[in-house]
Amino acid sequence: MNPSHTASSRPSRSLFRTKSIEQTIADAAEPGRQLKRTLSAWDLMILGVAVAVGAGIFSVGARAAGSFAGPAVTMSFLLAALACALAIMCYAEFASSIPVAGSAYTYTYATLGEFIAWIIGWDLILELLTAGAVIAKYWGIYLAMVFELFDVHIPTTIAVLGISVDWGPILIVGVFTCLLILGTKMSARVNNVFTLIKVGIVVFVIVVGLTYFDAANLTPFVPPPEPAVGGDAEAWSQSLLSWMTGAEPARYGVAGVLSGAALVFFAFIGFDVVATSAEEVKDPQRTLPLGIFGGLALVTLLYLGVAVALTGMVPYTVLAAADNPSLATAFVAVGADWAAQVISVGILAGLTTVIMVLLMGLSRVLLAISRDGLLPRWLSVTSETRKTPVRLQLVSGAAVALLAGFTQVEILEEMINIGTLSAFVLVSLAVVVLRRTRPDLPRAFRVPWSPLLPIVSAVLCFYLMLNLTTLTWVRFAVWLAIGAAIYFAYGRRHARVGLATGERA
Template structure:
């Protein structure tokens, strides 16, 4: 069947070198490591961790981060093996196309677009909130929104997305240098949070470490929709905290680790990817995990988790304000603002690279994959992606779809993990510089763990996800399947063979 055809790896590599659609290899191991830290150390530390502690895990949010880190590490091993075997832009989409066929590749690419687009808009929205926080802390009364004709535009998110879109159009290396500068600043702020936070830690705030499950707030219908799928399937009444809360917290804070699959999308722009990619990805993941665990210990040790739960939008500043250290709260608010800038930049870059890979294959319009001659960047595509993210972030309440980012990422992680097994079976001749250890065991464990984290996301998230998949499948069958370059090549090869058969048949009749 056409939709189950896989794209040969050799063809994928050849397409990445197509004139007018190629990217330039400029990134080093250091750039990749900083890129991973840049995209991960942001909303995960400054916002999502506090939210998970307040609403799901309590002090056990540290365990939630550890579970999410293990799931990410296992999946990232699979990404590293794939990326060193097929070092081109597109990440999980490209890997799936080479192993499991066109339809599943489209679904994964569509989910990556969901992940990166929604994440870019949500993080930009967070950036706007922190900008308003910084203004209020320094005594400035600056309106968060402006009236543009009949619509109200939240100008902060719109501005920051526009700035980084311009930087990415000017070149990946330039963007990486700017990102490095901001990343060093926010790492300093995170270390400040850890050092100052531990000065306020009280042992009694860690008890109970895993809070006892309590009935969820809200009406019956609302509570059920907010309940995780696994809790609902087990017949449990809608509840917060407890053991299910720890895993629900892990599913939420997984948002903090989404950057590392984005790093894999830059494989085509990396110098010596066979060595650089694994080193950069794992160094970044290790640094980020250590920072997350230390910050979560400081956060839940400073104040009881109930104090965080009482806040409408719990963040790190909530804890420092609760202990009376408003000066630290100002530093954190500024650090959060700086931290989220680099997250936005890497997400915008990753989004453009996934769409570029899909358009190269004809599943999206081919015009989107054209790169500029001077800088070898997908300028028109980057501008389009940036404009859409800026408009959604500035004009909508996109933050309500936060968990959609996680389900899109986890679905890709599941397929990539299983794809390693398929790749090794179909192409034993490939010798990637990095291989996931313990044969099939770790890829299978990775897939199962990611599936379990998906099952711990809210029912309403699953409903939105099914709707998103339905829209994606409609686009594929209406456009993508008919314009697939793989299908065109197959049809051309078949038509080239057919006349020869007809000639042979004609000769046979004459004889």
């Protein structure tokens, strides 16, 4: 094996051995493990919109307004967008310099070392697997709602060996798994159609919502803080920061705006998934930054439009009183019950494209990890004709379908946020490291004011992580422990970087 698999001067037994960028790019061209470059800047922008604009735009903003921020939820969205934009700049610099699959995993392997790369890859698996299963589960729920709205009575659950199974999630995951196996470009075309439909529905909802706008509903813009009650006051439901500092559980006020930002950040996740497609993009140095930033700008405008329409339609107290507040809550409150049908169809269309992009992202992260030997290399084989990772796509689809169809995976919703934010933190720091270790590397896009902005990005994302619940952090710790065990039991001994130097760990 080529000894250039490791470019580090540190001992190869080190947990922080790195993989050279040149070898990373060379491995992407390995026969039998290649992907095909077919995506344009437009495809990438639509991918970003497709994965970000889902159920979150119809529900997360309403929950954040009612439970945390009040009318100032627009500030929560802006703060979350800022955190995402700073991190995405770091992704864009890496993706234009190292245009291969793997996203944050690949970038940290080249900068912060193998063990950290494995951990962040393991985090990405958590993010994409959980997100895919949660979204597929909700797709099945909204499918049932749409059936009822149009007076179609088809049961969405069936009994298999005495176990209740949701067939909707399994169906949609199966369809997109097949499409992704047939080719990324074909999947992108289907994705484009669904994305344009759901953006049209979102714009329609915003326009109609603004016709009920009442400026009085925006006062007070930042509601005064008040003690939390019920489940929000329990230790496991508190943010980790609140629990560590011993602060009394509360909502609203400035702290509520920040907690709202941590919640609505869920609506921005997915742009890191776009970076996983770097190996399938034409002219990546130019295309990746354009596609990523174009998608983020469009999504931010849509979210702000929804937030303004939502908080202008009804007082935030109406949303706070609802068990599961959503845009539909606001429309029903103003007597526009018909909008529930439009919103349900919009959510179903929105979730459809999210599932496709998450399935693609999960298989590409697994491709990069298995190509490096940290997972079995036989998984990374791609189709000779279509250049798609058939084995990994099937494994990804089966895992997501089983979780969505047979478990209550929706209780792990916040795990998606913590997996994403942890990746954002490390990628932001990795930009600073790569600037110092490889100043000669060609960069089609450079994060301005480095190292200041990358460090601000890391700090801001970590702060948002601290605003997630203590229960989420405990689950995250368990997931990391499982990942570390797999790395020491298998990955470290089979990593190609180690084997290239004759190491057997």
